[in-house]
Amino acid sequence: MHPEAHTHPDPHAPLTAGARALRIGIGGPVGSGKTALVAALCRTLAADLRLAVVTNDIYTTEDADFLLRNGVLPADRIRAVETGCCPHTAIRDDISANLDACEDLEHDLGPLDLVLVESGGDNLTATFSKGLVDHQIFVVDVAGGDKVPRKGGPGVTTADLLVVNKTDLAPLVGADLSVMARDAAARRGDLPTVFLSLVEDPAATPVADWVRGLVKG
Amino acid sequence: MSTTLLLLADGRFPAGGHAHSGGLEAAVTAGRVRDLETLAAFLDGRLATAGLVAAAFAAAACRGGDTSTLDSEMDARTPSPALRKASRAQGRALLRAGRTLWTLSTVERELHHPVALGVVAAAAGLAPEEAALTAAYGTVTGPASAAVRLLGLDPYATHALVARLARDCDAVARRAARVATVDELPACSAPLLDIGAEAHASWEVRLFAS
Ligand SMILES: Nc1nc2c(ncn2[C@@H]2O[C@H](COP(=O)(O)OP(=O)(O)OP(=O)(O)O)[C@@H](O)[C@H]2O)c(=O)[nH]1
Ligand SMILES: [Mg+2]
Numbered sequence: 001m002h003p004e005a006h007t008h009p010d011p012h013a014p015l016t017a018g019a020r021a022l023r024i025g026i027g028g029p030v031g032s033g034k035t036a037l038v039a040a041l042c043r044t045l046a047a048d049l050r051l052a053v054v055t056n057d058i059y060t061t062e063d064a065d066f067l068l069r070n071g072v073l074p075a076d077r078i079r080a081v082e083t084g085c086c087p088h089t090a091i092r093d094d095i096s097a098n099l100d101a102c103e104d105l106e107h108d109l110g111p112l113d114l115v116l117v118e119s120g121g122d123n124l125t126a127t128f129s130k131g132l133v134d135h136q137i138f139v140v141d142v143a144g145g146d147k148v149p150r151k152g153g154p155g156v157t158t159a160d161l162l163v164v165n166k167t168d169l170a171p172l173v174g175a176d177l178s179v180m181a182r183d184a185a186a187r188r189g190d191l192p193t194v195f196l197s198l199v200e201d202p203a204a205t206p207v208a209d210w211v212r213g214l215v216k217g
Numbered sequence: 218m219s220t221t222l223l224l225l226a227d228g229r230f231p232a233g234g235h236a237h238s239g240g241l242e243a244a245v246t247a248g249r250v251r252d253l254e255t256l257a258a259f260l261d262g263r264l265a266t267a268g269l270v271a272a273a274f275a276a277a278a279c280r281g282g283d284t285s286t287l288d289s290e291m292d293a294r295t296p297s298p299a300l301r302k303a304s305r306a307q308g309r310a311l312l313r314a315g316r317t318l319w320t321l322s323t324v325e326r327e328l329h330h331p332v333a334l335g336v337v338a339a340a341a342g343l344a345p346e347e348a349a350l351t352a353a354y355g356t357v358t359g360p361a362s363a364a365v366r367l368l369g370l371d372p373y374a375t376h377a378l379v380a381r382l383a384r385d386c387d388a389v390a391r392r393a394a395r396v397a398t399v400d401e402l403p404a405c406s407a408p409l410l411d412i413g414a415e416a417h418a419s420w421e422v423r424l425f426a427s
Binding site: 058059060081082083084085086089090093094095096097099100 | 310366422
């Protein structure tokens, strides 16, 4: 790896900062599989990347606790941010608590390659501020219906990677993946979309590959 | 009166305030705040205690008072560890925002919120009384907007409460700005805010950071 390779211009960098970790936001509606994806990425990437996670739960530290219980990362690599009823505010309009969490992780753990920031489950309009993350992944699932990509919204249309998760459930809920693929392409132009089932691919292979490509950048 | 004052006092100013309820979540869960009437009483009490103290410290810091002295004086007035943490977290967020917008006189990254507010106000070119006003106003509007979210109160009626407190807010700011020495800094306490904050910090499920 090239730990010092990321020299992103960062207006909010700590006073003494040099290079900092790459930050990737993971957003999407409630229950679409954001935490499951974070856990999969940690398991797949932890061997070769120095990584840490920031969670933004609405009510509790549920997401952070899940990651801890599943032993994907030691406790000191996971921070939970409280969002005061407004998960989208904490990742978009007022990113201060998330910036503090990212900086504290790097301060306490030494240089990192990657910080994953999971947003609280929100609606299709919630996206991350560019002041907080370098890239963002938007996770939707097939159980919400195959209309979701067609509905669009900033998450679906502008995320650097759209993940359509839980494809294993498609036959059960009558979701047509080809419709979702067509609508996603129409909404997103050249931006990539991947279909995923974390049940069938617990390593989240296509997403992990995409992330690796960015870190090696 | 200035646009800069409005900018700094605006609830949309990205300084971390949205995640804090100013003790309101604890008061709601304890059943002390249930409706407009009990909210009005809560806001009154908060303005007269935490509001006056915050306003006086903001004015003193804005006037160029020594930040580390003011910071430890603020510590002494904040017995609850949870409230100290909340105040420092918001101070840090405000300093981050202030540092991006103006040139601050301090390199400290973490101060109690009222002290940070005074430092940022001074850097923005505001007067001590304006810093005090911003502090007093914030101690009222934070919990008021949390009440709209937590209790589903009518936002017009809630804003009407804040509007009714406008004179009191102005008076608190004037009084706070008259404090001339560290020894005169007020130390009004609100024990239920301290106790509520400690209980709140121990809950497994909560919506606000404090
Ligand atoms: N069948 C199936 N279930 C999945 C898949 N991915 C996640 N799940 C399940 O979906 C549920 C929600 O997953 P989470 O990862 O908690 O979703 P989330 O987006 O983090 O949820 P919030 O943080 O509450 O918004 C869990 O029960 C997961 O086990 C998948 O690919 N297939
Ligand atoms: Mg989650």
